[in-house]
Amino acid sequence: MAARRKKHLPELSPLEAKVMEILWSAGEATADEVRQGLPADLTDSSVRTLLRRLEQKSYVTHERERKRFIFRAAVERPTAAAAVARRIVKSICGGAVESLLIGMVESRMLSRKELDAARKRLAQLESEARDD
Secondary structure: OOOOOOOOOOOOOHHHHHHHHHHHHHOOEOHHHHHHOOOOOOOHHHHHHHHHHHHHOOOEEEEEEOOEEEEEEOOOHHHHHHHHHHHHHHHOOOOOHHHHHHHHHHOOOOOHHHHHHHHHHHHHHHHHHHHO
């Protein structure tokens, strides 16, 4: 199956990114559980507004279980990371992905283990593309 481009994901504020970290780590959470992982000065109403905004941005979904809402990430962490990287490539690297990758390697941002994992995944993707 050919890889499909994901729809454009809007940028996240730092607080929205923190909420996503909580949901990615927990798998699911109520608004109160999310609030417990955020700065203490946030009200329940503020947390619910954040979650609603993330739903509008298509990052989060919820379902009702009895009298409470259970929130889950609708976007996987690698997909969100790719959206951020896409913005960096476009705005700072002049659209050249190679510039970002070389900068990451030259600045030793990636460990040998991470580079090996990336090589392995790239080889898998190339193999899948040839099979299509």
